């Protein structure tokens with residue numbers, strides 16, 4: 001079992017673009033384990049009663065799923081307080097894309113292994129999980145809609161999004177984005193759109209894309225788009241389209 005210091009040391013070397021074989025020689029951690037950590041599959045802490053933040057760790061476990069869940073939370077999530085210091089995380093998932101509901105459920109369970117509930121609503125399913133630690137993990141929790149107040153990432157969140165910009169973008173796009181086909185002279189050109197009323201969240205979206213060198217342009221006050229072929233191809237590698245929506249009146253929007 002590797003300690004958090006060893007995990008941190010390895011991730012810093014990965015981030016500095018050291019080769020896995022070189023990191024193995026420096027740290028003694030196997031290349032298979034390094035590759036797994038680099039993907040975000042970090043070792044679980046033994047004590048799961050506390051969250052990583054309360055335990056004083058600079059790294060939450062399962063950083064890849066955390067980055068994805070952070071994107072979902074900033075897009076379509078909220079945290080509400082309940083009696084005895086308990087909080088409920090809710091993520092709204094559209095019923096048209098059931099595989100995304102499953103992915104959301106897995107991400108929540110990875111980040112905090114409490115029971116994940118599904119509440120059916122009109123056209124959507126609300127995923128929920130109770131814990132005292134959701135505000136520790138998502139300090140953006142606060143009164144009022146997210147677009148009406150400043151949304152800044154804590155330093156540990158910035159580090160995670162810096163290491164895992166792809167799952168973060170995936171979460172943002174799964175909640176507030178879509179992939180559409182733009183038809184020009186009978187040829188379909190795929191493009192991505194992202195829409196959010198919060199300028200801060202749009203800036204986070206743009207920063208993650210800049211980190212991956214994905215070109216984007218503002219469409220209007222609340223919308224950004226990715227239309228360059230190379231950038232769309234990069235997003236296709238980790239966002240979509242992986243499964244086409246099989247609806248009777250499919251309009252070219254994948255999710």
Ligand SMILES: [Zn+2]
Pocket residue numbers: 050051052053054055132133136137
């Ligand atoms: Zn906590």
